[in-house]
Amino acid sequence: MPVGNLLVGLGFICGTLIAAQGAINGRLAGGIGGPIHAALISFSVGWLALLALNIILGHRIPSYGQAMSVPWWAWVGGLIGAVMVTSSATAVPRIGVAAWVSAVIAGQLTAAVMYDQFGAFGQAVRPATPLRLLGIGFLVLGVYMVRRF
Template identity: 40%
Template sequence: MLPILLGLTIGFGLPLQTAINSKLRKIVGSPLLSSMVSFTVGTIFLTLATLLLTHGLMINLLLFKQQPWWIWIGGLLGVIYLTGNIVLFPYLGSVQTVIMPVVGQLIMSMLIDNFGWFDSPQHTLNLVRLGGCALVFIGVIMAVAAASLFKSRRKQFDTVSKSPHRFLWQLAGIFTGMLSAMQTAINGHLGVVLASAEKAALISFLVGTVALWLLVIIREHGIHLKPAFSTSHPWWIWIGGIIGALFVLGNAFLVPVIGTGLAVVIVLFGMITGSLLVDHFGWLGADRILIEPIQLLGIIVMLAGVILIKLF
């Protein structure tokens, strides 16, 4: 029961991180710059947490020879996923930018579970688990997209969905979601190899941080954070990285225990529920959008899917 609660908690925290980083993005004027700040803060937090919990940061250098190369790239996949969503948003709109990666996450997580890829715990894919996966996806659509299809936002949704090469952008969204599920599995295995979920999360964040610093230096032609230090801005604009660090740390702990597929689905359930609550109450400066009854029904459908996947 504890792993389930952990997955729901870290999933619930992700929309809070998104709201915080969105506020920071408005202040600094760059999504890449706000992501870089978030990853940097997360790396510092994980460094301190790792020192406190494991009393050291060293890893056995022989692991670089003994272990496959892919165990070190989880953070890079996370950056590609994050940057991909930023790139996809103008072409797919907010609704499909959520849904398409979810499709990729569900597909890849079930494949990883079925075949035991990335040395994840193996859970054979059967019709019941497939049915649970389908219910989760249907619930996501109901929670994220249904209200847009029946209200004034429909015109915007339809306009975005007719963008040139829409199908290719949708495939790109699915691909980024698959990378996210791969990152979850890789970080879980890295935690086993290092015998420390804390060190696995730290390595993942450190790799992502270095990649984002390079992207910002190349793309933004400098690091312009002065506006963010104004005393008029709330203190919480700096803690998005801590929430993100706890998210990666939680996933690194969960995968060896419950498997990639269930970890992804439980976190997804927490994320969708959290995002609806953030919108409904307008937390952390987010625009307030009241929850619709069909969205609540979508949450119930998702829960039914989670139960099927958990039981079978």
């Protein structure tokens, strides 16, 4: 089986986990005092898991020079993750998993088409074709339908 197919399957599995994450973090937030507390615990558990994995795999900590060699925007991934976890812990208990995930997916794909169009973050340029834009329109309509009906 080609690696690309395995990665698509991995993406699908990660999508199922992301859908569960909002409900899990929402429950955690309700039990411990709010979404920021839940995000802190969530990231702490994740940090510990990644630390253990790095130790098990024998990876070393990058040098200061390596860390400083990446562009400034390469450092905001953790901040984006914190916003996502906190937002999902806030939103999912109020609007439900389907409405939250559909809005996230619509936002992700809208941004992805724009990032492709302009080659953002060093990616190859891939034009925002009329059919891609139509697909985004359908996604936005889907968010409305999931939320409304």
